[in-house]
Amino acid sequence: xxxxxxxxxxxxxxxxxxxxxxxxxxxxxxxxxxxxxxxxxxxxxxxxxxxxxxxxxxxxxxxxxxxxxxxxxxxxxxxxxxxxxxxxxxxxxxxxxxxxxxxxxxxxxxxxxxxxxxxxxxxxxxxxxxxxxxxxxxxxxxxxxxxxxxxxxxxxxxxxxxxxxxxxxxxxxxxxxxxxxxxxxxxxxxxxxxxxxxxxxxxxxxxxxxxxxxxxxxxxxxxxxxxxxxxxxxxxxxxxxxxxxxxxxxxxxxxxxxx
Amino acid sequence: xxxxxxxxxxxxxxxxxxxxxxxxxxxxxxxxxxxxxxxxxxxxxxxxxxxxxxxxxxxxxxxxxxxxxxxxxxxxxxxxxxxxxxxxxxxxxxxxxxxxxxxxxxxxxxxxxxxxxxxxxxxxxxxxxxxxxxxxxxxxxxxxxxxxxxxxxxxxxxxxxxxxxxxxxxxxxxxxxxxxxxxxxxxxxxxxxxxxxxxxxxxxxxxxxxxxxxxxxxxxxxxxxxxxxxxxxxxxxxxxxxxxxxxxxxxxxxxxxxxxxxxxxxxxxxxxxxxxxxxxxxxxxxxxxxxxxxxxxxxxxxxxx
Amino acid sequence: xxxxxxxxxxxxxxxxxxxxxxxxxxxxxxxxxxxxxxxxxxxxxxxxxxxxxxxxxxxxxxxxxxxxxxxxxxxxxxxxxxxxxxxxxxxxxxxxxxxxxxxxxxxxxxxxxxxxxxxxxxxxxxxxxxxxxxxxxxxxxxxxxxxxxxxxxxxxxxxxxxxxxxxxxxxxxxxxxxxxxxxxxxxxxxxxxxxxxxxxxxxxxxxxxxxxxxxxxxxxxxxxxxxxxxxxxxxxxxxxxxxxxxxxxx
Numbered sequence: 001x002x003x004x005x006x007x008x009x010x011x012x013x014x015x016x017x018x019x020x021x022x023x024x025x026x027x028x029x030x031x032x033x034x035x036x037x038x039x040x041x042x043x044x045x046x047x048x049x050x051x052x053x054x055x056x057x058x059x060x061x062x063x064x065x066x067x068x069x070x071x072x073x074x075x076x077x078x079x080x081x082x083x084x085x086x087x088x089x090x091x092x093x094x095x096x097x098x099x100x101x102x103x104x105x106x107x108x109x110x111x112x113x114x115x116x117x118x119x120x121x122x123x124x125x126x127x128x129x130x131x132x133x134x135x136x137x138x139x140x141x142x143x144x145x146x147x148x149x150x151x152x153x154x155x156x157x158x159x160x161x162x163x164x165x166x167x168x169x170x171x172x173x174x175x176x177x178x179x180x181x182x183x184x185x186x187x188x189x190x191x192x193x194x195x196x197x198x199x200x201x202x203x204x205x206x207x208x209x210x211x212x213x214x215x216x217x218x219x220x221x222x223x224x225x226x227x228x229x230x231x232x233x234x235x236x237x238x239x240x241x242x243x244x245x246x247x248x249x250x251x252x253x254x255x256x257x258x259x
Numbered sequence: 260x261x262x263x264x265x266x267x268x269x270x271x272x273x274x275x276x277x278x279x280x281x282x283x284x285x286x287x288x289x290x291x292x293x294x295x296x297x298x299x300x301x302x303x304x305x306x307x308x309x310x311x312x313x314x315x316x317x318x319x320x321x322x323x324x325x326x327x328x329x330x331x332x333x334x335x336x337x338x339x340x341x342x343x344x345x346x347x348x349x350x351x352x353x354x355x356x357x358x359x360x361x362x363x364x365x366x367x368x369x370x371x372x373x374x375x376x377x378x379x380x381x382x383x384x385x386x387x388x389x390x391x392x393x394x395x396x397x398x399x400x401x402x403x404x405x406x407x408x409x410x411x412x413x414x415x416x417x418x419x420x421x422x423x424x425x426x427x428x429x430x431x432x433x434x435x436x437x438x439x440x441x442x443x444x445x446x447x448x449x450x451x452x453x454x455x456x457x458x459x460x461x462x463x464x465x466x467x468x469x470x471x472x473x474x475x476x477x478x479x480x481x482x483x484x485x486x487x488x489x490x491x492x493x494x495x496x497x498x499x500x501x502x503x504x505x506x507x508x509x510x511x512x513x514x515x516x517x518x519x520x521x522x523x524x525x526x527x528x529x530x531x532x533x534x535x536x537x538x539x540x541x542x543x544x545x546x547x548x549x550x551x552x553x554x555x556x557x558x559x560x561x562x563x564x
Numbered sequence: 565x566x567x568x569x570x571x572x573x574x575x576x577x578x579x580x581x582x583x584x585x586x587x588x589x590x591x592x593x594x595x596x597x598x599x600x601x602x603x604x605x606x607x608x609x610x611x612x613x614x615x616x617x618x619x620x621x622x623x624x625x626x627x628x629x630x631x632x633x634x635x636x637x638x639x640x641x642x643x644x645x646x647x648x649x650x651x652x653x654x655x656x657x658x659x660x661x662x663x664x665x666x667x668x669x670x671x672x673x674x675x676x677x678x679x680x681x682x683x684x685x686x687x688x689x690x691x692x693x694x695x696x697x698x699x700x701x702x703x704x705x706x707x708x709x710x711x712x713x714x715x716x717x718x719x720x721x722x723x724x725x726x727x728x729x730x731x732x733x734x735x736x737x738x739x740x741x742x743x744x745x746x747x748x749x750x751x752x753x754x755x756x757x758x759x760x761x762x763x764x765x766x767x768x769x770x771x772x773x774x775x776x777x778x779x780x781x782x783x784x785x786x787x788x789x790x791x792x793x794x795x796x797x798x799x800x801x802x803x804x805x806x807x808x809x810x811x812x813x814x
Contacts, residue, residue, distance in 0.1 A: 003671070010668035014657055021656040021697070042409060050405045052328060085651040089713055092618055092646035092723075093669040094638045144386065183383075184367050187376075188339065198375030205376055213379075218332035218388040222398070231385030234378070258577075259620040 004099045011107040016114065019073065025115045028065040032119045035061040036126055051132055055221040058123045063145070063217055064177075065119060070112035070149055071173040074156020077104040078254070079165035087259055098251040101157065105247055109153035113146055120145075137226045141216045144232065147239035148214035152176055154243035155209070158250040161257065180212030214239070318414035321406045325423070328403040330395065332388035338365040363507070366392045400427045411447065418454050421447030425460060429468075437468045448478075455489075458482035459519040466522055472529050479523040483539070486516050487546075521552035528556055537562050565632060566593035567721050567752045568617065573626035575612045575776075586612040588776035589626070594754050599747055601763035602756040603798060604773035610756040611649055613773070614725050618646055630721065642671065645719030645751075647710045649726040655699035659690050659709045662698060663716055670717040680716060687745075688712040689738055703730035711742070722746060724755035728762055740766050764794040772798060774805040 019025055039057035042050055078101070081087035091100060120142060127133065134141075152172070159168035175182075186205055189197070214235060216227060327334065342365055368389045374380035383389070407424030410417055421444060429440035444461045451457055462479035465471040501509065520543040527536040537560055540553035557563070575587035587609040594600045604610050615621035617628050619635045630640040653662050660681060667677035685691040688708045693701060698709065707730045714722060722743075728736050736759065743753055743766050757763055763770060764784060772780040780801045784794070791797040 006671070007669060010665050014654060014661065014665045017661065018654060018656040042405065052402055053324075053405060056324075084654070085648050086653060088618070088620060088648035089646060089651060089666060089710070090669060091620065092641055092644060092648075093666070093717075094640075094642040094671060095669060096638050184336075187367070187369065187374075188336075202375050202377065202379070205379055210379075213382055213386055216386050218334075219386065222328075222332040222388055224331065224388060227385050231382055234382060235386070238382075256622065258622060259615070 003095070004102060007095055007099055007103040008106045011103045012110045015073075015077075015107040015111050019111050019115070024069060024072070025118065028069050028115060029119055029122055032058070032061040032065055032123055033126060036123055040130055052221055054130065055127065055132055055134070056217075058127060059141075059217045059221055062116070062119045062123055063215055066112065066116045066145065066149065067152065067173065067176050067211075069115050070108075070152040071156055071169055071176060073111050074105070074108040074153045075160045075165060075168040075172050077108050077157060078160050079168070082259065083165075091259070097254050101161070101251045101254050102247060105154050105157040105243075105250070108157060109150050112149045112153060116145060116149060117142075134220055135223055135226075137216065137220050137224060140227050140232055141220045144214040144216055144235055147236055148211055150243045151209075151211060151214070151239050151246075154246040154250070158246040158253070161250050161254045175209045176211040179209040180215075182208050183210070183212065210238070210242075314414045315417070318410040318417040318420060321410035321413065322417070322420060322423075325403040325406040325410075328406065329397045329400060330388075330390065331398050333390050333395075334367045334388070335364045335392075336367045338363050364392075366390070400430065403427060407443075411450075415447075415450040418447070418451060418456055421451075421457055422460055425464075429464070437464055440464060441469070453485060455482040455485035455519060456515055458485065459515065459522070462526070463518075463522060466526050466529075472526055475522070476526045476530060479519060479526055482519040483523045486519060487542075517549065520550055524550075524552040524556050528559070533560060536560070565596065566629075567596050567598075567631060568592075568594035568754055569629040569632070570613070570617070571627050571629075573613065573616060573628055574624045575609070575616050575621055576624040586776050587616065587623075590773075590776065590778055591626075592771055592778060592781065594752060596752050597747065597750065598769060599743060599753040599767050600755075601767040601770040602754060602773070603758075603760070603763065603770055604756075605802060608773040609776040610773055611725055612776075614723060614756065617723065618644075642717070643720040645714035645717060645722045647714045647722075647724040647727060650703075650729055651706070651710055653698045653706060653709050653713075655697065657698055658695050659685065659698065659701070659712065660694045662709060663712055666713040667716045672717060677716075680718070684712045684715050687715065687742060689735070704732055704735050707731055708735065711739070715746070718749075720751055722751055722753045722755070724753070726757060727755045728757050728759045736762055760793075760795045760798060764788075770794070772801055774802055775809065777805075779805040 036054060036058040039050065039054045042053075078087070081090065081104075087100075091097065095103075124134070124138075155175070156168065156172045159172050162168070163171065183205065186201060186208065189201060218224075219227065343363060366389065368374075368383050368387055369380070370391055370393070371380065371384070374384075376383070404424065404427055407420055407427065410420040411424065414420070425440040425443045425447070428443055429437050441461060441464050444457055444464070447457045448454070448461060458478040459482040462475045462477075462482060465475035465478065520539075524536055524540050524543060527539060536556050540550070540556040540562075543550040543553035544557075570593070571591050573587055573590040574585065576583045576585050590609070590613060602610050602613070612621060616623050617630065617635060618641075619638075628635045631643060633640040653659075654665075657665070663681050663684060664677050667680065668674075672680070682691070685694050688711045690705065690708045690712055693705055698706065701709065711724075711727075714724065728739060731739060740762060743755075746753060747766075764787075767784050769781070769783045770787070771778060780797075782797075787794055787797050791800075
């Protein structure tokens, strides 16, 4: 365990250096500011009372860019090592493939989470400067978003050891972004009063990606009351379980893979 | 400090140049599909069509957003046939807003008793904006007003934007200002002089709120003459080959037109223009069979329909 | 005791329904303190053997051992330094940061890493470029960074794949000096290369592979005594092997 943590620490440190030197993090932060401020510029043309609209734009930008950067980072970790052949000197060290996969997923999680936290901090400060604030529910938003990032990182890493890098990114991004739409579509088929159909729907629903379930943007921007603690706890348990499941599959797949 | 200021000036300059270029390059970007020569313009200048599509898409997006704003972010969808038939998941309201959902809308996330997902459903209702559609209220409508301003900027031909926006300006708690509602409609009429719905709405406010009968007459007459000219009544008559959606649109148009006729006849009666009231009442009954105002007017004036 | 022991190793690559045999029933050993050159034409199976030795490629059959332990046991890798064929080290890290990363992955403490890094950078000739991004380095310089990372944990065994790839004449001379110095330190070295003059000047023994099979295993001393040069010997052995194969197939 201690060795895995050491590996995680090393890969996180170098991963972060790389992410910031590639300027990806700065680009998404800049775009977030641009979208937030862009929404606010309507006030310069005489449209007042845009509080919700500005908050909506800001948190939509944060959510979208977190999903993009999270999918990119998670799905490129292992394929990048393979294409650069740096996986060989890494795995020539006394570390197992399982430790490597887990460390890469943890590194992807930390990098994306850091980008998310930076974007959120910038947006919060920017909105505060515009005299727009969020309620207590915002803390729950941050926590659940971090849980979603954990899911995304584990899922992205699993896809990256299963598919080509571009296919893994596309699938990861689409499944994350479209998860809400898939769930809603399945719900449309709810057969009223038909327990058999409902049972099938519930069964299938469990297999869908539930990334959107962690997104409380709607409640935050409209100033809803905080979410019940049990919901937050349940989602946290779900995020940990599903991430562990994807990582288990990823390590199983990667264990026997020829490099 | 010098560099940011220079950058701002450069950005402003570029925006101005691109705006002027767009104006020069796309002089017809606001052309209405129904207007004369629109098809020729679309064929010759595909960019016009693309820009037009973009503008209408932005307006439609903002309109949908405004709907969300009114419901605190709750997302709605069209109700399924089963839901409409049994009426168990359709809207009723806890406030004065008219049945803006019709009976055809419901929330995307179902209520607990209609949700087979058990725990998943609870989590969904816990994290997403959700309310029981059967007994729901609305937020302060003034929050949605800026969106109507933006959507009509994006697409000045977006009639629903002017209609609903003016209604919200008038009815929202903070801005019970009929003058501002009418001003907004004036802008809409200036951009869309051929819209009977905007003339009808304007005439409605003038007739029922500000009691400016002459002004109401002017706009309601215009509305009715547009309806007559376009023979909208005939076009929207029931037709078995219509789809359910088309039938709903036709029903709404029938209702709108019927309201225009009724208020037009009412204002004629208020202004004691007997001959005109009789003539238009007969015409109203001819094209729009129920026409309660027309029948009432003929009854009052002792004329047989 | 053999530091490296390979017994009846076979590596097959599946290609659709057919399968290609890269390493065919290969057996050899490398003793402590030796420098062994692993030679062969392109596609002879050198890299596949090295990959199998490092656990990157699952053998179809046979077995291999490092320090007497099966190659699947990661503990033995603590004592190994490995240089892969033409790796592109993280382009947005500097050589110093790259070495720190590999030091950490080898289980070295930060103080150990700090102590070793400068010496290794000096030894491999990367010191002057230690703090510029890897993406700005030439292929030869990246190969030196690769060598540096392989030396970070002061390994008892160095496995180097195409070690002189991308190096200029001065780089190759430095490499020879480095390999001899490592042997002096007590390291065992097993490397593949196409630079026969270099192999001849540093190796104790060579293994020649053709089409996955071991076709020759001799000491350099023996070759020097009986052959005009290693190059002549290599060409003759490989040609004979190819002719024999063609004859068999006819």
